[in-house]
Amino acid sequence: MYRYMKEIYRAYENGVPVVGPTYISKALGIKKSTAHHMLKNLAEKGYGKYIERKGFFVNSKGIEEGEKIIKKHRLIECFLAETFLLDKEEACIEAGKIDEYFGEELIKFIEKKFKYKNCPCGNRIPK
């Protein structure tokens, strides 16, 4: 769920509010049938609407969830880039391996201590 919402939010942020199984399967390197199944699943969970042959339309609940996820990812990217002097690609890859497992408390500590505004790529970190 986590990785899917991250990609859906990234697309939304880039002005693409509707994503289909092809888009998600390419972004995550997974089978199209798996992506299709997951998008339908996210719609059932209330994060948007899935329309066959059109795609997944994210709603406000989905956007809110995506913001939480991307915020976590970007705060960790900043932290890794600064602490270990990683470049932005390395920071993104490494953050992507661990962000799902970071607890809310730890994220709050990072947020308060460092007050990062943008990720190493320059993208805004949601409030």
Ligand SMILES: [Zn+2]
């Ligand atoms: Zn990243």
